Amino acid sequence: MDIEAIRKDFPILDTKVYGKRLVYLDNGATTQKPTAVLEALDHYYKTYNSNVHRGVHLLSQQATDAFEAARTKVAAFINAKHTYEVIFTKGTTDGINLIASCFGRGFLKAGDSILISAMEHHSNIVPWQMICEEKGATVKVIPMNEDGVLQMDQLPALLDDTVKLVACTYVSNSLGTVNPVREIIKQAHSKGIPVLLDGAQAVQHIPVDVQELDVDFLVFSSHKLYGPTGVGILYGKEEWLNKLPPYQGGGDMIKTVTFAKTTYNDLPFKFEAGTPDMSGAVGLAAAIDYVTAIGLDNIQKEEQALLAYALEQLTAIEGLRLVGKSPERSGVISFLYKNTHPFDVGELLDKQGIAVRTGHHCCQPVMDFLGIPGTARASFAFYNTKEEVDILVAALKKAAAMLD
Numbered sequence: 044m045d046i047e048a049i050r051k052d053f054p055i056l057d058t059k060v061y062g063k064r065l066v067y068l069d070n071g072a073t074t075q076k077p078t079a080v081l082e083a084l085d086h087y088y089k090t091y092n093s094n095v096h097r098g099v100h101l102l103s104q105q106a107t108d109a110f111e112a113a114r115t116k117v118a119a120f121i122n123a124k125h126t127y128e129v130i131f132t133k134g135t136t137d138g139i140n141l142i143a144s145c146f147g148r149g150f151l152k153a154g155d156s157i158l159i160s161a162m163e164h165h166s167n168i169v170p171w172q173m174i175c176e177e178k179g180a181t182v183k184v185i186p187m188n189e190d191g192v193l194q195m196d197q198l199p200a201l202l203d204d205t206v207k208l209v210a211c212t213y214v215s216n217s218l219g220t221v222n223p224v225r226e227i228i229k230q231a232h233s234k235g236i237p238v239l240l241d242g243a244q245a246v247q248h249i250p251v252d253v254q255e256l257d258v259d260f261l262v263f264s265s266h267k268l269y270g271p272t273g274v275g276i277l278y279g280k281e282e283w284l285n286k287l288p289p290y291q292g293g294g295d296m297i298k299t300v301t302f303a304k305t306t307y308n309d310l311p312f313k314f315e316a317g318t319p320d321m322s323g324a325v326g327l328a329a330a331i332d333y334v335t336a337i338g339l340d341n342i343q344k345e346e347q348a349l350l351a352y353a354l355e356q357l358t359a360i361e362g363l364r365l366v367g368k369s370p371e372r373s374g375v376i377s378f379l380y381k382n383t384h385p386f387d388v389g390e391l392l393d394k395q396g397i398a399v400r401t402g403h404h405c406c407q408p409v410m411d412f413l414g415i416p417g418t419a420r421a422s423f424a425f426y427n428t429k430e431e432v433d434i435l436v437a438a439l440k441k442a443a444a445m446l447d
């Protein structure tokens with residue numbers, strides 16, 4: 044992989060911050076966009092912007108074709124059996140809220156439970172709490188240990204008769220843990236329980252095949268996959284999507300409307316009320332083309348090598364504590380320096396041109412469990428280099444000297 048050539052595809056990577064070359068290590072929050080994506084958005088708005096699915100005119104047909112071609116591209120990217128199993132959403136959060144609402148209204152009753160994991164992002168906790176509260180159901184949690192590894196020995200007992208759905212992250216955004224999702228799906232399915240995977244931190248790092256995983260629902264965000272903001276994907280198995288009630292009501296999701304009764308549209312439109320993010324879908328398709336051309340296998344190999352190098356270098360810094368020590372990891376390294384606040388480390392790195400994230404990373408229960416206020420988090424993309432890791436390490440040593 045020619046990283047220097049790849050970096051040229053991302054104009055923002057040439058940006059200077061405080062007069063220093065930007066070292067962008069906040070990819071877990073959002074990734075930068077290659078020129079191909081920026082041009083696809085520009086081209087969409089300059090040449091065929093129009094509303095989809097409704098117009099008889101040429102531009103509307105072109106926009107519809109591009110929008111539906113994007114859906115086909117996403118389906119191929121995750122190997123969905125049917126293109127209509129791919130629903131456009133606003134992002135991961137929106138996808139989880141959709142399933143929580145629809146599954147909750149359709150299938151949850153008092154006494155039932157939803158099983159999540161101890162390392163979920165707030166967006167895979169709160170929607171379940173909200174619907175459970177409404178239905179008199181509860182949220183149960185697969186615990187983790189101090190290393191940030193799920194305690195899988197507890198799973199069989201947790202998967203009792205009350206559990207109606209398991210919702211779990213594939214990769215933890217705060218710890219970098221890659222969860223044993225195949226085993227979770229296998230055990231849940233052996234009891235007839237469907238599984239939703241939060242793929243927000245997975246699809247950009249790991250080849251994901253929904254048929255091979257046999258997962259029932261997968262959600263992710265375009266903006267973490269080098270695509271534009273404002274658009275995301277919900278994959279659902281046809282049988283489940285057909286069984287669920289619709290989410291929002293409005294245009295496009297209906298077949299017929301009278302004041303007495305409305306009938307709903309077929310998949311995927313049943314779950315896509317209102318004007319969708321057409322340009323976002325087109326941009327996401329361009330991002331998928333870009334990533335696919337490099338190859339997710341290659342990306343995974345490069346990123347794993349970079350992660351191993353970064354872990355080795357960071358471990359050697361005296362007083363630096365890694366948070367999350369799963370042997371199976373991807374994308375993210377969380378750390379603390381001695382007893383200092385992560386925000387102070389983050390600020391000192393920022394002044395040296397390095398973008399990391401600090402805080403609880405929308406995972407307050409993780410931080411509470413570990414008894415820490417939060418972490419500083421470096422999160423990687425395939426355009427990051429060993430040289431950038433070296434810059435991070437040197438900057439951390441400088442920050443450490445200032446904090447001591």
Ligand code: PMP
Nearest residue numbers: 134135136164166216243244264
């Ligand atoms: N889940 C995980 C694991 C995430 O990392 C994120 C984004 N930080 C989300 C869900 C929410 O994604 P979005 O804000 O794009 O909806």
